[in-house]
Amino acid sequence: MINIQEKISLKAYNTFGIDVKAKHFVTMSSTAEIIEFCSKHLKDYQKHLILGGGSNILFTKDFDGIVVKIENKSIEIIEEDEKHVFVKAAAGEIWDELAKYCVMRNYGGIENLSNIPGTVGAAPVQNIGAYGVEFKDAFVQLEAIEIITGKTQTFSKNECEFGYRKSIFKDRLKGRYVITSVVLRLTKHPVLSTEYGSIKEELSKMNITDPGIHDIRQAVINIRSAKLPDPDIIGNAGSFFKNPVVENKKLESLKQRYPGIPSYKQDENNVKLAAGWLIDQCGWKGKSIGNAGVHKDQALVIVNHGDASGKEILSLADNIRDSVFEKFRIQLTPEVNIV
Ligand SMILES: Cc1cc2nc3c(=O)[nH]c(=O)nc-3n(C[C@H](O)[C@H](O)[C@H](O)COP(=O)(O)OP(=O)(O)OC[C@H]3O[C@@H](n4cnc5c(N)ncnc54)[C@H](O)[C@@H]3O)c2cc1C
Known part of the structure; x- marks a missing residue:
């Protein structure tokens, strides 16, 4: 039976640990429940929010609608051939459980995305990425329910319009679909991606000379645990802003004043800058205003x-945004969903 609760605190449901209340709150623990509720009843509520692990959300006020927490779970192999395996995972699965499942079976493709908090269903929403790999690299298709019509639809890679920390679900179709499952294509002959970040250094610290994907996963876990604050100890949502992409000529003019500015080639005309570096240059690291x-x-x-x-x-x-703009004339945009 679907149990709709009222006036529920969302403090335990977002990794920032913000204590706001939802007018209505419901947990969906099976795909059948999601289909039943989201295709028939969700449109009757004036406002809704689909919630996974709450690790990419900042609540700024009480939510005057229904929060639907997605918790359907299952991971299954739906097809395989000599080279590849196709894995279907329910939206409510914990992303890192899926990463672990694949690594344990030596299915390569998402090991660099180990230890990213949150659910499988949210992974396509912002096309999660880390250490040179993005969710879209392994993605085949997903199933989602269109809330207004109640119809289930399949979205191919092209239809998801993936980009850097974005997809159609974070943009044009924001709030209009409930993702119920995704299908990924993993390789049985993994090609390792060790160029990015400090994976190589970490592997050498671990005394690994001939790494496999389980070593990559462990290296990524080690680096992330040393570098990122654990939301169970101190509330946060990972990177707050996206790394800005600017034209090459903007970088050239910045280099005259800041020769050490880090940059990463994006395409022929554009580079990605490190938002963290820009913020640090403005003196923000370690600073607080009140409790933030x-x-x-x-x-x-x-x-x-x-x-x-x-x-x-x-x-x-x-x-932070204002001071980065003042110093560099660069507009930072949040990666976190502000509600
Ligand atoms: C310590 C830390 C480190 C992080 N590191 C990274 C990183 O390296 N790379 C990275 O990309 N991100 C990172 N993140 C951000 C976050 O983990 C990801 O964005 C993750 O995919 C969010 O998953 P979630 O289930 O918590 O989503 P939520 O925060 O619950 O939701 C995020 C958005 O997706 C929507 N949504 C969620 N589930 C569904 C669904 N089933 N159907 C439709 N819409 C849905 C929500 O409405 C919301 O708009 C980090 C966060 C933290 C706290």
Whole structure:
């Protein structure tokens, strides 16, 4: 039986640990329940929010609608050939459980995305990425329910319009679909991606000379655990802002004043800059305003030092944005969904 609760605190359901209330709250623990509820009843509510692990959301006020928490679980191999295996995972699965499942079977493709918090269903929404790999690289298709019509639809890779930390579900179709499952294509003969970040250094620290994907997973876990604050200890949502993409000529003019500015080629005309570096140059690392702060080691991560409200976090983010704009004439955009 579907149990719709009222006036529920969302503090335990978002990794910032923001204490706001949802007018209505419901948990969906099977795909059948999601289809039944989201295709027939969800459109009757004036406002809805589909929630996974709440690790990419900043609540700035009480939510005056229904929060639908997706918890359907299953991982199955639906097809395989000599080279590849096609894995279907339910949206409510924990992303890292899927990463672990694949690595344990030596199915390569998502090991660099190990240890990213959140659910499988949210992974396509912002096309999660880390250490040179993006969700879209292994993606085949997903199933989603269109809330307004109640119809189930399949989206191919092209139809998802993936980009850097974006997809059609974070953009044009935001809030209009409930993703119920995804299908990924993994390889039985993994090609390792070790160029990005400090994976190579970590492998050598681990004394690994001939790594497999389980070593990559362990290296990524080690690096991430050392570098990123654990939301169970200090509230945060990972990188608060996206890394800005600017034209080559903008980089050239910045280099005259800041010769050490880090940049990563995006395409022929554009480069990606490190938002964390820009924020650090503005002196924000380790600074706090009230209960909201910038992490002492990661300038891109905004943290909740205690009982910060979402508005306090947002106000700090706005201050950071303003100072980066003033110094560099670069507009930062949030990666986190602000609700
Ligand atoms: C410590 C830390 C480190 C992180 N590192 C990374 C990283 O390296 N790379 C990276 O890309 N991200 C990273 N993130 C951000 C976050 O983990 C990802 O964005 C993740 O995919 C969010 O999953 P979630 O289930 O928590 O989504 P939520 O925060 O619950 O939701 C995010 C968005 O997706 C929508 N959504 C969720 N589920 C569904 C669904 N089933 N159907 C339709 N819409 C849905 C929500 O409405 C919301 O708009 C990090 C976060 C933290 C806290």
